Amino acid sequence: MNASIQPALAFWTDDEPLECVSTLPEVPNVVTFTFQSPTGALFAFKPGQFITLELPVPGGPLHRTYTISSSPSRPTSLTITVKAQDVCGHALDA
DSSP, X not given: OOOOOOOOOOBOXXXXXXXXXXXXXXXXXXXXXXXXXXXXXXXXXXXXXXXXEEEOOXXXXXXXXXXXXXXXXXXXXXXXXXXXXXXXXXXXXX
């Protein structure tokens, strides 16, 4: 009997920057952003959990919290859906 070796799963930590891999306009002023880990690490989160993003804007970075809108059953990416009401929503659009 051959014992198969299972690769260790790597999970994302906030030590690693996220990469925005797609944007999806939902309705006017609402966009869904999809992020992935550049190293391919998986995401582990619960429904309703949030993430704080550091957004580079003129005058210095802003830290904003967004509810994760993707399903925890799809751990290869993480999405947030943002309504552009202020500089933060527009900073993500850039």
